Amino acid sequence: MPPRAPLNPLAILDPAWLFLLAGVTLVIAAALIPAFDDLKDAQHHRDRAVAMERYRLERLATHTAFLGALETEDQTLLRSLAATQLNRVPMNDEVLLLPIRTGAAGQDVFTDLDPEYAAPPAPQPVGSTLERWTLDPSSRLWLLALGVFCILLGVLPSAGTQRAA
DSSP: OOOOOOOOHHHHSOHHHHHHHHHHHHHHHHHHHHHHHHHHHHHHHHHHHHHHHHHHHHHHHHHHHHHHHHHTTOHHHHHHHHHHHSOOOOTTOOOSSOOOOOTTGGGOSHHHHSOOOOOOOOOOOOOOHHHHHHHSHHHHHHHHHHHHHHHHHHHSOOGGGOOOO
């Protein structure tokens, strides 16, 4: 029996594994990137709903406090309403600063009561080429076909790996 030649470490690595790895990566990317995009969209809708609920609760609290002050006849509130809404001040009081009215904006008390609504920012896309390919339905189909073809090439037996018995 002739002596065996030492094995080349690179001979162990079959190129078919690279095709298999690339194909599996493409198929997984085509499945996960659109799902991740849908997840970001759902999280944005959730954040927007939470912000809207927080805004409405703050608005309800300020309006309830305003109504409570009206029912208890708070003198500070009544004087403020008389000055801003009726343009009246008591005889013994001196006006230091006149309220600024711009059209109909100063006539409504409730616009000043409403808190500021802060909408959450919209999700920004990554903008990579792979993301564009996976989110476009026609190119996603081609990407899946390419991934399956690479998997097929990786699974096929190699012609150069036959060993003598």
